[in-house]
Amino acid sequence: MAPELGLEETIDYSIDMWSFGIVLYEMAACYKPTAVKGYKFGAGPIPFPPSDFRKRSKAMQNLIERCLEMDPTKRITAEEAIKHPWFSE
Numbered sequence: 001m002a003p004e005l006g007l008e009e010t011i012d013y014s015i016d017m018w019s020f021g022i023v024l025y026e027m028a029a030c031y032k033p034t035a036v037k038g039y040k041f042g043a044g045p046i047p048f049p050p051s052d053f054r055k056r057s058k059a060m061q062n063l064i065e066r067c068l069e070m071d072p073t074k075r076i077t078a079e080e081a082i083k084h085p086w087f088s089e
Helices: 014-029 058-067 078-082
Strands: none
Touching (some): 014 078
16 A cells, blocks of 8 residues: 555555556565565665565666655656666666
C-alpha cells in the first residue's frame, strides 16, 4: 500500500507507480522489500540484497527506487518511467 494511502491527502496516479515499483521488485527478487529482515518503508533506502540483485541491472534498481519514493510529489511519473533507461537496455 502506498504510504500516502490512509492520509488525508490528495490521491492521484502516483499510487499506481508505487504499485508498479512493488511488482517490479517482486518480479526481480520473488519477495517484497518488506520481507528483507529489519526493513520497513521509510526506514532507509530500498534494500537490494546482493544475493538476489547482483545479476539485475542497476537501471532496474534505479527505476524501482524512483517508483518507491516515499514522497508522492517526487515519485517518477508513468511518462517519465516509460522513458527510463531500463526500458531501452
